Amino acid sequence: MADTTTSRAPADLPADPIDGPVLVTGAAGFIGAALCEALLDRGCEVTGFDNLTPYYDPALKRHRLDRLEGRPGFAFRLGDLADREALGAAFDAAFPDPARPAYVVNLAAQAGVRYSIDNPHAYGEANLTGFLNVLEACRARATAHLVYASSSSVYGGNRKVPFAEGDGVDHPVSLYAATKKANELMAHAYADLYALPCTGLRFFTVYGPRGRPDMAYWKFAEAILAGRPIQVYNHGDMRRDFTHVDDIVEGVARLIPRPAAPDPDFDPARPNPATSWAPHRVFNIGNRRSERLMDMIATLEELLGREAVKEFLPMQPGDVQETSADVDALEAAVGFRPDTPLREGLATFVDWFRGWNGR
Incomplete structure (x- = not known):
């Protein structure tokens, strides 16, 4: 069936225009597809890259791509981050004019905390080897800005809430979280070595229309409609910072044209994990x-x-047990704070899900 579900509300234009083409990896994923759609709405040239992995139903990924393909300014390339030649070809196609700024948003990754326990090698290939290939491709083409997905999972065993970017993140409790922390370290190294501006984004429990079937809200909705029991972990004593996909996309879009810059106040004797002397x-x-x-x-x-x-x-x-985000730094950088109330955001998911579930 045709999907006519729209976003919760039109996103505000970012403070700065995006003055060059954008390559989005993971373009058939939940956040990637939503970002591509938002960028096209703003008149950007977008190349999407994805391998359509069967981690969950590829039909959902095709469903997201169907909303993008055929739109002016969009091109899609099928490929895997671990395939250097395929990724390099996507970079060449996305950025044919070296005189124009090139922006890359890396959202491709093997997701899922629990899946990493039984399938660790998938995380090494996608999240480590794949991300290294992205960094190398960005370095070779003097990319203006690499924005990449990290995760709130990096906060691991931290008990101080809300989580702030300046907190230590050296105690991951899943391999997935460890690979995301590794991505931040790898990006910092490239920022320092090659002056490659890199910005890492720690997403908090993203939900909304066309979401991921492995997420709790989707599993719960599916089970409730089917009359099956839902599995509630830690006996229900859990808290999450649920963030609507529209808010995630708005934050990413505002950061794309604002390359990371060295922090002039960075003190190596008292290092701040959120900033650096490098453009990270x-x-x-x-x-x-x-x-x-x-x-x-x-x-x-x-x-x-x-x-x-x-x-x-x-x-x-x-x-x-709990996640909670301090977003003061984001607001100071781009003038935006996510604010979708949970009930309003879940309503957008349910409206879409009823149609998808009955297709």
């Missing part, structure tokens, strides 16, 4: 609210018109 920055993008998991479930029940059958289970390996 890290930002949280979260909703600033730590919501109870049980409240999210209750909201889904209300929107779906059905009560969930709940199966309460212990905490799972690699999981954390």
